[in-house]
Amino acid sequence: LAASVQARSEHHLARATVSEAEARALDVPDARRFQSEAGKGVRADVDDGTIHIGNRSYVETVLEDAAIEGLDPGLDRLRTLEAEGKTSVLVAREHAGNATVLGWLAFTDTVRPGAAEMIEDLRSLGVEHIVMLTGDNERVAQQIADEVGIDEVQAELLPEEKVATIEDLVERYENVAMVGDGVNDAPALATGTLGIAMGGAGTDVALETADVVLMGDDIGKIPYVLGLGRRTR
Incomplete structure (x- = not known):
């Protein structure tokens, strides 16, 4: 059922x-x-x-x-x-x-292969602060964040609370990239300075809302996108 x-x-x-x-x-x-x-x-x-x-x-x-x-x-x-x-x-x-x-x-959530390496690559590009926004269980989210090296966790969020968190981060850091793939991520993708949707597992509304769509589910491409954007400015 x-x-x-x-x-x-x-x-x-x-x-x-x-x-x-x-x-x-x-x-x-x-x-x-x-x-x-x-x-x-x-x-x-x-x-x-x-x-x-x-x-x-x-x-x-x-x-x-x-x-x-x-x-x-x-x-x-x-x-x-x-x-x-x-x-x-x-x-x-x-x-x-x-x-x-x-x-x-x-x-039970599991860490995606290459997640920790992706976080390290983002830091090497000068990304100051990495935050996990999730509607899922806080304990699980914190365990995964600790495992891969994420700085801050905001868990058990409704879609509108994700938006409010992104707005707060924009005030604090000015430029904020939001990465997501779910229907509950779409409003936050539209709120960030840059919205990146994961195309392989992404929902239609997330793909339509994002500024950039990765045609696959490899999170290791996220640092590549940021680096490419900097080189083309």
Whole structure:
């Protein structure tokens, strides 16, 4: 059921869900009336009910007026998974005015190959301050930042909070390049001095918003883009 809904989404966690369903050869029914709440979750009609997939913020806003069976144990499980460094969401089914927690999904981020080297290359070009902006779990984000040498982490951000952070960075540093690939990155890509979209894994809206699109998913090309831009000024 989760894969049915996530198949309509461009979010990277949605792609991971669908990929796992395909690997398990699961039967994935069609979903209808897909809706997304940026930075929170998604929902769609599957069979005779509505499937909700979202984080705690989604539950507290979109489902705040619903009586949800199994909600407290479900939220307790999310807190446990988040404490383990996993980005987690609840899956609930709504039918005939009643909602029930079906389970949860947990995701663990891994460092992309070459990420640490890319950070070093950026510093060699004179980049002063490198910040990670993410809507994902703060503990996971900080672990990855420490591993690759990122200076600052802003985690569990909604799209509008990413924009506000970019605006603050522009005030502090004047020139700010934003790199992203997801639908939730698009407003921030438009706000930075330079927006760079990763074309290999990028969503359509991110690719349309960015100033520069890398036609692939190799983050090692980011220092090359900055260096090329300097040479052509």
